[in-house]
Amino acid sequence: MTTTYLLVGHGSRGPNGNVDTERFAQLWRQRHPERRIALCYIEYAETLLAAGLDQAAEGAQKVVLLPVILNTAGHVKQDLPQAVAAAKARHPAVEFVITPALGMGAAMFAVLQEALRGLQQELAQPDPQTTGVILLGRGSSDAGANGELAKMARWLFEANDHQLVDLAFTGVTWPRLETVVQRQVRLGMMQIAIVPAYLFSGVLIERIAAQVARLRAQYPQIHFVLSAPLGFAPGIFALLDQRAAQADAQAPGAPEIDAPAQLCGGHSHHSHHSHEHHHHHHSHASSACAHHHSHSHS
Missing domain, CATH: 3.40.50.1400 (Rossmann fold)
Known part of the structure; x- marks a missing residue:
């Protein structure tokens, strides 16, 4: 099966604003030379969603949309599904999968x-x-x-x-x-x-x-x-790899992928600190979705 992985950037008004996104796409291509990877934008760019989806669908059986976007707000909730619905009508033989935004997990x-x-x-x-x-x-x-x-x-x-x-x-x-x-x-x-x-x-x-x-x-x-913008951190590329792998594993016709169940934490740490000069006692513990934060003041 020929799959196109379509990275979707937000798009920037500035003349050099999309340069970073294009560099990011190029670096992801270098990580996966075997993949067919394309790039389009939601706004402020030459190749917008409709054209990007059409180009991605050309000669492909499956198109995987990967939003390179942090927030699940209006663009991700409305613009992407609407654009994909229209693309499905134009390319009925192609399967389209929308993966979640990078998110806050x-x-x-x-x-x-x-x-x-x-x-x-x-x-x-x-x-x-x-x-x-x-x-x-x-x-x-x-x-x-x-x-x-x-x-x-x-x-x-x-x-x-x-x-x-x-x-x-x-x-x-x-x-x-x-x-x-x-x-x-x-x-x-x-x-x-x-x-x-x-x-x-x-x-x-x-x-x-x-x-x-x-x-x-x-x-x-x-x-x-x-700090500098976060886009080139290794963790961002790893998260995108994870999203693509989830889409690859998805059976045809299955419902859209939901964000992974990492929103309730996933990070675990246990540390104990005492700050006498603040008469301040912190205890941090987190496991699964339970967060406990206690303060005692002496």
């Missing part, structure tokens, strides 16, 4: 954790109790998508010793980065590590860099560090 948590670890190294391993963390998302009108990112912030808090792990958004919803920084500075943070939950560079990543430059000037006593 255990695999993405591991990628975020690695980014945070890198920022701590960049800061020369300061006391996490005085190092604020800000997880910075795109922001969506879909409350569920924002909630998934909030879950990642919570998992980062549970898995580390940072006093503050906060969530901020670049648009659509609140709070914004400046507001959260102001709060963390007021609460005594000496360093602030900012982790953008973005895959690739583009207009918004450039805007974030400009905001951080302004914040550095505004708060010269605070050491700010900003």
